[in-house]
Amino acid sequence: MPDANLQRPTSNDHLPLHGIRILDLTMVWAGPSGTRLLADMGAEVIKVESARSWDMLRSLHFLTGSPHGWWNRAAYFNHNNRNKYGITLDLQTERGRELALQLVATADMVFENYRADVIGKLRLNYDDLRAAKPDIILVSMPSHGKSGPESHHVAYGTNVEQLSGLASITGYPGMGPHKSPIAYGDPNAGAIAAAAALAALHHRRETGEGQHVEVAQWEAMIGNIGEHILGHQMGEPTESLGNRHISRVQGVYECATADEWVAISAGSDAEFAALATTIGHPELAHDDRFADVISRRHHHDELDAIIGDWTRTRSQDEAAHELQAAGVSATPVLKIPRLMENEHLRARGFWETVSSADAGTWDMEGPVWRMSRTPAHIRLPAPMFGEHNQWVLRDLLGLSDDEIAALDAEAVTAREPNLGVHS
Amino acid sequence: MTPPLAGVRILDLTSGVSGPWCTKLLADYGADVIKIERPGVGDESRGHGRFPGGVPHREKSALFLWLNTSKRSITLDVATPTGRAIALRLAAQCDAVVTDYRPSEAQRLRLAHDDFAAVNPRIITTSVTAFGQSGPYADWLPTNLTSYATGGQHYLTGDADREPLQNGGYQALYQAGTWAFGATLAAIWNAREAGIGQQAEVAGQEVMAAILEIYLPDYAYRKSEALTTRRGNFASATVGIYPAIDGYIGIHTMPKNWPQLVQAMDAEWMATDERFIDNRARLRNDDELMAQMFIFAAGVTRKEAYERGGRFRAPISPVNTVGDLLESEHLNARNFFIDIEHPAAGTMRYPVPGARMPSTPPELRPAPLLGQHNAEIYTNLLDLMSRDLATLSAAGVI
Numbered sequence: 001m002p003d004a005n006l007q008r009p010t011s012n013d014h015l016p017l018h019g020i021r022i023l024d025l026t027m028v029w030a031g032p033s034g035t036r037l038l039a040d041m042g043a044e045v046i047k048v049e050s051a052r053s054w055d056m057l058r059s060l061h062f063l064t065g066s067p068h069g070w071w072n073r074a075a076y077f078n079h080n081n082r083n084k085y086g087i088t089l090d091l092q093t094e095r096g097r098e099l100a101l102q103l104v105a106t107a108d109m110v111f112e113n114y115r116a117d118v119i120g121k122l123r124l125n126y127d128d129l130r131a132a133k134p135d136i137i138l139v140s141m142p143s144h145g146k147s148g149p150e151s152h153h154v155a156y157g158t159n160v161e162q163l164s165g166l167a168s169i170t171g172y173p174g175m176g177p178h179k180s181p182i183a184y185g186d187p188n189a190g191a192i193a194a195a196a197a198l199a200a201l202h203h204r205r206e207t208g209e210g211q212h213v214e215v216a217q218w219e220a221m222i223g224n225i226g227e228h229i230l231g232h233q234m235g236e237p238t239e240s241l242g243n244r245h246i247s248r249v250q251g252v253y254e255c256a257t258a259d260e261w262v263a264i265s266a267g268s269d270a271e272f273a274a275l276a277t278t279i280g281h282p283e284l285a286h287d288d289r290f291a292d293v294i295s296r297r298h299h300h301d302e303l304d305a306i307i308g309d310w311t312r313t314r315s316q317d318e319a320a321h322e323l324q325a326a327g328v329s330a331t332p333v334l335k336i337p338r339l340m341e342n343e344h345l346r347a348r349g350f351w352e353t354v355s356s357a358d359a360g361t362w363d364m365e366g367p368v369w370r371m372s373r374t375p376a377h378i379r380l381p382a383p384m385f386g387e388h389n390q391w392v393l394r395d396l397l398g399l400s401d402d403e404i405a406a407l408d409a410e411a412v413t414a415r416e417p418n419l420g421v422h423s
Numbered sequence: 424m425t426p427p428l429a430g431v432r433i434l435d436l437t438s439g440v441s442g443p444w445c446t447k448l449l450a451d452y453g454a455d456v457i458k459i460e461r462p463g464v465g466d467e468s469r470g471h472g473r474f475p476g477g478v479p480h481r482e483k484s485a486l487f488l489w490l491n492t493s494k495r496s497i498t499l500d501v502a503t504p505t506g507r508a509i510a511l512r513l514a515a516q517c518d519a520v521v522t523d524y525r526p527s528e529a530q531r532l533r534l535a536h537d538d539f540a541a542v543n544p545r546i547i548t549t550s551v552t553a554f555g556q557s558g559p560y561a562d563w564l565p566t567n568l569t570s571y572a573t574g575g576q577h578y579l580t581g582d583a584d585r586e587p588l589q590n591g592g593y594q595a596l597y598q599a600g601t602w603a604f605g606a607t608l609a610a611i612w613n614a615r616e617a618g619i620g621q622q623a624e625v626a627g628q629e630v631m632a633a634i635l636e637i638y639l640p641d642y643a644y645r646k647s648e649a650l651t652t653r654r655g656n657f658a659s660a661t662v663g664i665y666p667a668i669d670g671y672i673g674i675h676t677m678p679k680n681w682p683q684l685v686q687a688m689d690a691e692w693m694a695t696d697e698r699f700i701d702n703r704a705r706l707r708n709d710d711e712l713m714a715q716m717f718i719f720a721a722g723v724t725r726k727e728a729y730e731r732g733g734r735f736r737a738p739i740s741p742v743n744t745v746g747d748l749l750e751s752e753h754l755n756a757r758n759f760f761i762d763i764e765h766p767a768a769g770t771m772r773y774p775v776p777g778a779r780m781p782s783t784p785p786e787l788r789p790a791p792l793l794g795q796h797n798a799e800i801y802t803n804l805l806d807l808m809s810r811d812l813a814t815l816s817a818a819g820v821i
Contacts, residue, residue: 016613029636037602041609056677060637062645075644076637115736145779150753153733155675158662159740162673167664168744169591172581177671177742179656179664180590181579182636188601189777195605196778198612199452203427203783205615211782219759220777222748224597229760230485231473232745233771243568243589246472250568252577252586261587263572329564333572333587336642336651339632342573344560350629362644368629369606370555372536373621374613422678423702 014374015042020201021107023100024048024084025091025124027055029157029183030217031113031141032080034190038197039083040367040376046107046392047081047383048100050090051414052421054385055081059422071385071417072358078382079364082354086383087392088414091122096412100124101132102397108204109197113141116151126212135210137200139193143185145216155218160185164221169228171240178240188224189217249275249296251304252333253311255319261333262311262319272296274326279310356381389413426453427783431611434513434520435459435494436501436534438466440567440593441551441627442523443490444600449521449607450493451776451785457513457800458491458791462498462821465793466491475768481793482767488790492763492773496791497800498821501532506820512805514539518611519547521603525554527562536622545620547610551603553595555626565627570595574631579638582655598634599627659706660713664742665720671742672720672728678702680738687728687737688719765789797821 020043024035027049039045049055054071061074072078090096101124104110110129112119119125119140129136140146143155161167161184162177171178193215200211222229228238243251243263249272250265266275269285269292276284284290284306289299296303311319316332323330334342340351340363351363359381367376393399393407407413431454435446443458443466450456460466468490469481481487500506514520520539522529529535529550536548550556553565553573560573571577571589581588603625610623632639641650657663661676661684676684681702685693693699693715698708705712720728725741732739741747748754749772760772766789776785801807801821815821 016609016617033634037605038609056679059678062641062647062649075640078644079640144753145757148753148756150733152736153729153740154680154736154738155740156662156677156738158658158675159673159738162664162671162740162742165743165745165748166591166594167671167673167742170588171591172585172588176666177656177664178581178588178590179673180594181576181638181654181658182634183675184590184594184634186636187634188598191598191601191605192777195448195601195608196452196780198605198608199427199778200780200783201612202431202608205612206430209782211780214779214781215777216757216779219754219757219774219779222759222774223777224594225592225745226489226774227473227486228592228745229748229774230489230771232749234473234475234483234485236473236475236477236485238745240591243586245566245568248566250566252568252572254586261572261578263568263577265566265568324563327564329566329569331560331563331569331573333577334575335578336575336635336639337648339573339575339639340643344554344558344573345628345632347558348555348626348629350632359644364643365629365633365639368602368625368633369609370624370626371606371610371613371621372624373619 015376016371016374017041017043020044020109022046022109022111023103023107025110025112025114026141027113028057029080029186030189031111033187034193035084035111036080036082037191037194037369041369042376045084046103046388047084047086048089048091049086049385050088050096051411051416051418052090054417054421056422058385058417069358069384072356078356078359081382082364082378083380084383085388085392086386087389088386090412091124093410093412095407095410097123099397101128103392104129104132104136106396107133107136108201109137109139111139111141111193115154116142116144116146130210135204135208137197137204137210137213139197139213139215141189141193141215141217143217145219146214157183157186160189160217160221163218164225165228166221166225169225169238169240171242173240173242185217185221189215189220192220244300247293249300249303253308255311255314255316257315260316262316263331263333264307264323265329271328275323275328278323278326278328279307281306352378354378354381356384358384385417386413386415424783426785427780428453431455432517433457434510434517436510437521437523437551439468439523440490440596441599441603442521443468444597445549445551445603445607446494446521447490447492448601448604448776451787453785456494458494458496459499459501459510460496460793462500462819469793480767488765488768489773491790493788494791495796495800496794497797498794500820501534503820505815505818507533509805510534511538511542514546515542516804517543517546518614519549519607521549521551521607523551525552525562526556540620543620545614545618547607547614547620548622549603549607549610550622550624551599553627555629556624567593567596570599570627570631573628575635575639576631579653581653583653587653595627595631598630599625602630657713660709660716661705663716665716667720667728668722668724670725672725673740673742674716675738683735683737687731687735687739690715690719761787763787763789767792794821
């Protein structure tokens, strides 16, 4: 277990959200990805788990056997909860709820992404929170929203993508819908929720009023295909184009190494001429089959074969550099190991080294909101289970050592998760 | 009740998808967004469609109409010295400028953060691009495809025996826009609280690399390539898309949802079957489990599967089409679509912004006609006379 006398880490007082405290009741990916954005910016995010309700991402560790403290070693959890503090507090106990409300009284925001009915059962509704802190901002992130005939449904991020219509417009042409590899509904809702929380903060600054923000993950995803919602009403089709584009010569092409690809996109006549010249066929720009945008759309398959003959003699990096130098949009399709080696991200210092007592040391993506005068970094590794109990209970809530020991004895707090929950 | 961003003013120097999506969100939540468009041409999305009946019309493009609600449009050629000077005078009255210039473009136009900061020390310059303002790709030509490709998600999307697949629409550009929206608000907050003006930079590649779910973290930590390949429509038997009687359904089940899933499938025998007795057994027998999922899906309609999922609390969803959404009983009960009347494109149903803030409701207005607000902005904000406008117009500046 972590040291009970752990000092509160410092060095975030220059960051944009310094002084903002967030009680984070969210788990898995959607909520934590949102509060991570705010934690990166310096907000003091306190994540709440308990022995019987702990973050499922801790269980997705893929380590062989079950090494000691494996629940502190899952990278999926550790990436999404960095820069946060973590405590255990069983909200289903009266004492746990009472302490949570005491924390709410000191907080600016509360985030939750429970199933729509759970926060009511815990008696931690907006009105309950507001009684503890009149100007509190509550951000709820249920998949379907808290009202409406389907609000009792449950969904993970891939379901959200399917509900939203995005899966129906994704796919190889003519081959039916396709899923994103990631649970895309989650980080999308997280980014919207984080921004909406900041909008609510602006409103509080101007008026003194808090509010209850609701991000229905399904609805948040639909915005990203809004042009299709309008296009459908215009009577226009919404089929998937795969890698292609309505007006550009565009695709991914295999390179000299099998399953290594370069993405190429050329729109204007000038870009197409540059593409043709770069691949050693300047005559294509004058060929009747490819001379204008419309002809190129009709003969795209033939073009693909010619472009592919060229890319197969090169690496993805060589092809991309040659085409970009000629004024054509082209990039390597980066497999994850290549992504971590990528010259551009390396030059920008995107990867930061992080160390954690149980998990060790590795490289993680840094904060994506890059501020020129208040640059953010990874200040803290993700909290080990219950790591900051002592700091929160003693230093923030003023509990005595005896009271803290009693919480452990009554299982309001915990030092290890109940492992049966996610097996 | 005022919208949450009432009193925030934004100068919008973007075009296409990512920048306009960022400023649409700001505008829908109440910021006064002044969109600068090229005289006579306007935002490139005006040319992209889709269009009613397929007939191009710069005031009727679905992409433009969607991405520019609630903004005010002025025409201004910022590539001219006069146009640049006017843009800077407007920036002096704004909390933030949002640009999508690559560094070489910002330098050429002399519209980089330092130029805005010279007239407004507390200004935020949000820069939303594919590759950011530094590094060897900074001036590379961007598209949605190439942001998707360099962010790592493209390689993972699609079937193992086919080429990597881009997902639908402009997701890499939308994500960059959403993240730029949040970054802008964080920076404006800090400018108002601490008086710090600065550049807030969001690069699409980095956004996409930061949302690679388990795939990037697992590789970064374990250096195992086990989770770095394309897996088609199935992460595993219990996370995938299956064909149903009248379309497709999606299932996404974690270990704790397994009891509910077998109930929803009316296949409780699976709960006691040795092959599926716990999560390890299910992963070992993934093919056999997948066969059961195909059988279940083939025997239900999307609606039946969804209802069973709801009744038993199992994560099962229909793969909705765009048309399904507009007819959704649930979304309509929540008033998710509102009618917006546009003077050229007519009345259509628009989704409301994804975060509901009922005590500070947004007030959506139609996307502007090209230069619709020239008169009010140039005369009210800059004190130009109408004869000055005639001069600027004749010179091609507005």
